[in-house]
Amino acid sequence: MRDSYELLWDGCTNPSKLSAIAQVFTIKSDHGLSEAGYGKIIEWTRSILPEGNRLKENFYAAKCMMKPFGLGYQKINICLNFCMLYYLKNAEMTEWMTCGHSHYKPRTGRGKTLVAYKKLRYFPITPRLQRLFMSPRTVEHMTWHQSYDAVDGVMVYHSDDEAGNTLTICILTFQLNQGTCVLGCVQKNSTHSGHLLLLILVGRLYLWFITYHRGCV
């Protein structure tokens, strides 16, 4: 997080070291720039910036800087006929029993690397949720329900009354492994607990999440 406050060079007003890298990454992905192209642009930019600037010298170094932020993704191989993911215990299978389609493309040349027909990019939500609690700016919005004072005549979430403190939310949790639908219950009953609303976007589907945390460990 220190990188977000650190200036690109001493005396610079804008941008910070982190936001500069983030902007160059955006340009790289928007225009499909190769790593070599990225390296050349950074090399030229560093040559015109003042001496002692903190712009990372190449793509690898910039990627290492971005890694702790938990913005990574998993690549999961998928069947070409949309019938399965090569995921967890199925990851090592070479073909799927239902459609019989091969996992990997046939090898060409002398290369030993196996190339899958199709891949899914999955962005795990746990590090993203954890990141929201790590920044002083976003954590304010993640915990506003505990500190918010209700105003008379305005319909808001009741954070400070008795009903709010013993809020019981009934939700449907789908237990897919058993193929059954179970009615679950969340109890909110201490001053250290609370719940938050988040939005997760999956293609055309908007999945709302309610998150709560209780006590300290």
Next chain:
Amino acid sequence: MRPEFMFFSMVISSLSSLGWNIDVYLHPLIDELTQLWSSGALTYDISRKHNFVMRTALIWTINDFPAYGMVSG
């Protein structure tokens, strides 16, 4: 809704809509949600300066009717 609270969950490369096959692809997401619900994840809260166990539950989905049909199977 602020953009920083909006997550992009997965990229599926396909020429057309997946239809009912979307459930195959939601497997990693559902696994992660189940894990976050049952055991939670240790998270550092910078405002209170200590760790807590964060748990997550899916409460509702908002979608148009074609997407509703896909998610319901």
